[in-house]
Amino acid sequence: MNSIRILVADDQPVVRSGLRMILEGHQDLALVAEAGDGRAAVRLAQEHAPDVVLMDIRMPGLDGIAATRALAESGSDSRVLVLTTYDPDEYVYEALAAGASGFLLKTDSPQRLLEGIRAVYAGESLFTPTVTRRLVERYVETPPPRDPREAVPLLTQREIDVLLAVAEGLSNAEIAGRLYIGEGTVKTHVARILAKHRLRDRVQAVVLAYETGLVRPRGEPPG
Template sequence: MGLRMVLDSQPDLTVVGEAADGRAALERSAELRPDLVLMDVRMPEVDGLAATRELCARPSPPKVLVVTTFDLDEYAYGALRAGASGFLVKDALGEEILVTVRAVLRGDVMMAPSALRRLVERYVLPSAPAAERGRLARLTDRERDVLALVARGLSNTEIAARLFLGETTVKTHLGRVLGKLDLRDRVHAVIFAYESGLVRVGDRPGADRG
């Protein structure tokens, strides 16, 4: 009710429906075709992880924002891997909710690199699957450099300065990385970088590996 009141108070946002669990969310999404779904994690019938995976696999899927207590549980990490565009904290203030929702609707990913690193440190398997390591071979050396720095939490501006490139060039490289690896967005690029072994848990942001 609180979320609905905050969102419906804005002239540019409209809540088109609600659902009590994951199964109902899937049905209502198919019916209403929303631009964004706020998905709880622990729900009866179909949980948020399964519902997010199914939603994001549909043609022209809505964006999904996971509603979480943000003590970063395995369901939230799984939802990111399934295609969610970030987190919304359950106890967030109204202004934070609006900033997050509008950012995701613009196509941004609302996931702080430090929080994502915490997830990765806790849930990514220590050994990278061979298939993931093999996918790295699709990238040029410069694309690998960009991906590694994205995974360590650097912004495009910081990456440009570090690699002596223009910011537009960095964006181009990142776009090619996403395309070659069939990744949805920056968050999933970070997850891939850890899972493939390109970046290791414990690497400092901005640090080079020897």
């Protein structure tokens, strides 16, 4: 079984040390490099081709958002999981728009971090609940569609149901349980959503749900 190759980018040595200790306890995870700033993160990612980059946002020289954007523009296959102290605001959307595949907080549990790494590696997304809420609130002024099908006319009702669940940050297994369908069926629906809208991954699907007004803040239903 191949290990998930990971690069850690954080300007605080104590944080890098803590992450190293967490990762070393799991055989399916391999730390291949560490960077103390954004420029080093980009260079080391190009040298080592990690599967996942754990990226801090505020770093000297080049911040994590700019480094993430640089990796995406270079054609790197590495998936970026933003791991930061800063929950709110513009950071969430900017990180995703730059090409990040997920966003977790340093206050999240080690188990949540491990789930995030594995989910991002598998092409899924995993957001801390407060991050999901912030991202939704960014689009509070987006006029909600009168009918969800007006926002995403290419999707079937079942695909819309799956998209809404993805936007909540649910895993395939959790979506399957909620909708009483098989996990394989969920994967098929997600693949069709991505194909119909020419999306790169689940993160872009999440942004689609917010931008079209399908998801409303504080549980408001569309329309």
